[in-house]
Amino acid sequence: MAQKPKVDPHVGRLGYLQALVTEFQETESQDAKEQVLANLANFAYDPNNYQYLRQLQVLDLFLDSLSEENETLVEFAIENKKTKQNKQHFSGGKLRK
Numbered sequence: 208m209a210q211k212p213k214v215d216p217h218v219g220r221l222g223y224l225q226a227l228v229t230e231f232q233e234t235e236s237q238d239a240k241e242q243v244l245a246n247l248a249n250f251a252y253d254p255n256n257y258q259y260l261r262q263l264q265v266l267d268l269f270l271d272s273l274s275e276e277n278e279t280l281v282e283f284a285i286e287n288k289k290t291k292q293n294k295q296h297f298s299g300g301k302l303r304k
Contacts, residue, residue: 221259224250228263237277244272244283 218226224247231243247265250256260266272284 220256221262224256224259224263224265228265228268231268237280240277241279241283244269244280248283248286 227243227247227250231240231247234240234243247260247268251260251265269284272280275281275284
């Protein structure tokens with residue numbers, strides 16, 4: 208199982224999310240990639256994180272994961288896309304870019 212990213216507890220939410228993105232991009236371990244992508248997907252459920260996820264281009268990371276050979280990564284990416292579409296549908300508005 209992936210270890211938590213080594214992050215100074217004072218860096219806040221943006222710093223923690225940046226550490227997750229960096230870990231996903233740098234790790235060779237498929238288990239670690241799955242864990243990190245799952246964590247990022249969980250953060251995507253909270254609207255307070257949208258600005259940080261947008262700033263860190265996490266949506267692009269999810270979209271890039273759709274072309275992975277690892278089926279679990281593809282599933283996480285698809286589920287995250289569905290979640291964003293449902294939020295948009297039920298809120299009656301568009302997600303900000």
